[in-house]
Amino acid sequence: MSKDTITLTDNTTGKQIELPILRGTKGAPTVDVRSLYKELGYFTYDPGFMSTASCRSAITFIDGAKGILMYRGYPIEVLAEHSNYLEVCFLLLNGELPTREELNEFTSIIQDHTMLHEALQNFYNGFRHDAHPMAIMVGIVGALSAFYQDSTDVHDARHREISAFRMIAKMPTIAAWSYKYSMGQPFVYPKANLSYTENFLHMMFAVPTEEYTPNPLFVKALDLILTLHADHEQNASTSTVRLTGSSEANPFAAVAAGIASLWGPAHGGANEAVIRMLEEITATGDIQPFIDRAKDRDDSFRLMGFGHRVYKNYDPRAKLIREICHQLVNELGTEKMPLLSTAMELEKVATEDEYFIQRKLYPNVDFYSGIILSAMGIPMNMFTVIFALARTVGWISHWNEMMQDPESRIGRPRQLYVGKDTRDYIPIDQR
Numbered sequence: 001m002s003k004d005t006i007t008l009t010d011n012t013t014g015k016q017i018e019l020p021i022l023r024g025t026k027g028a029p030t031v032d033v034r035s036l037y038k039e040l041g042y043f044t045y046d047p048g049f050m051s052t053a054s055c056r057s058a059i060t061f062i063d064g065a066k067g068i069l070m071y072r073g074y075p076i077e078v079l080a081e082h083s084n085y086l087e088v089c090f091l092l093l094n095g096e097l098p099t100r101e102e103l104n105e106f107t108s109i110i111q112d113h114t115m116l117h118e119a120l121q122n123f124y125n126g127f128r129h130d131a132h133p134m135a136i137m138v139g140i141v142g143a144l145s146a147f148y149q150d151s152t153d154v155h156d157a158r159h160r161e162i163s164a165f166r167m168i169a170k171m172p173t174i175a176a177w178s179y180k181y182s183m184g185q186p187f188v189y190p191k192a193n194l195s196y197t198e199n200f201l202h203m204m205f206a207v208p209t210e211e212y213t214p215n216p217l218f219v220k221a222l223d224l225i226l227t228l229h230a231d232h233e234q235n236a237s238t239s240t241v242r243l244t245g246s247s248e249a250n251p252f253a254a255v256a257a258g259i260a261s262l263w264g265p266a267h268g269g270a271n272e273a274v275i276r277m278l279e280e281i282t283a284t285g286d287i288q289p290f291i292d293r294a295k296d297r298d299d300s301f302r303l304m305g306f307g308h309r310v311y312k313n314y315d316p317r318a319k320l321i322r323e324i325c326h327q328l329v330n331e332l333g334t335e336k337m338p339l340l341s342t343a344m345e346l347e348k349v350a351t352e353d354e355y356f357i358q359r360k361l362y363p364n365v366d367f368y369s370g371i372i373l374s375a376m377g378i379p380m381n382m383f384t385v386i387f388a389l390a391r392t393v394g395w396i397s398h399w400n401e402m403m404q405d406p407e408s409r410i411g412r413p414r415q416l417y418v419g420k421d422t423r424d425y426i427p428i429d430q431r
């Protein structure tokens, strides 16, 4: 057996094949199984993709055992301290940090694209007043493809670039307007003199009757939350965007599919579920019954904001969010963040409990983020919308990478069929 292959023996037939081992810059070596079906006639079985690399990617690296997350080679802690969301967007899209000039140009392009076509307001008005903002977002982003038909040639690099700019620029407007619609307040137009994050807060909270200036600490905290959520390699929503895009569907449709996937409580919807759980615990004043329920195999209840498919250590994003939580509580006072002490106590009890230790279950990114968003006055049903806003750049970067990868094919998994074998049709009056 050569060093960079793995030998597979079919014990039924005695036939052997050598499968190449691919080695990336970092991370687990990967067995290339593409020839397996052709050579031996077997599929691989891996529900939930526990051991499957679906693509090559140079965007984000995670070491789940060590709790490491890097965008384009830069550790998340370094970006959180020195960078900001828009610079991170440039980095994710282009692979390198921008020069001052490049960042100025990128910022001005994004500012130029923040407005929505006026006709899109008709789409908002078609929703029920109490529609979930994620439902609105899926609909509006999907509808964008009907407005930008000039840029949906997925094989044209310029079309892909302009679609990326449009989506990154318009997502705060789309998100803020879904909130405004649910509140029955007038839509607030984007302002080019505000930073990306200030602009979002302005469109969320400004009303025509008053001046609105966002609290600088809120801007800092929200910008950090956006930065930490910008990408996370091949998670469910990113894989959905890739799978949708692999059929050469337009990028607006692919991102709308990603938003739909993110909505689930096992993924981006967890931040909303965390707050509901913390409110319930705070109301009862007793953590232990919730811990006991989470450990009970016969109870479907899980500690929301705990555990992760990849991190088997403290999620580095949760650490950074917990730090900014403390800065906020110092400035705002505990009464503005009533759930923080429950969250910290819950974390302590859970991380000292054998069940959670054995299974390597730690707080994930969603555990503390909702507490910050609540302190800013952002309602719970907007949390996942903000996650979607932040993740848009990650989705687009992955879609773009896939479109340029010569090894990309339409995503088409196979299956292990366990249904009926061929049978005879029985006429209805004989059944």
Ligand code: CMC
Residues within 6 Å of the ligand: 235, 265, 266, 267, 268, 269, 270, 294, 295, 301, 302, 303, 304, 305, 306, 307, 308, 309, 310, 359, 361, 364, 365, 366
């Ligand atoms: N509370 C209690 N037990 C848990 C939890 C939890 N939050 N998470 C996992 N477990 C247990 C699970 O019951 C299983 O136990 P056993 O081995 O005895 O059957 C073991 O830990 C492994 O769990 P799993 O379901 O096989 O792990 P997974 O990788 O399939 O699921 C997860 C990962 C994130 C879906 C899961 O940990 C979970 O449901 N967490 C709560 C929801 C949540 O916070 N989601 C946000 C994820 S981070 C942000 C994002 O991705 O969008």
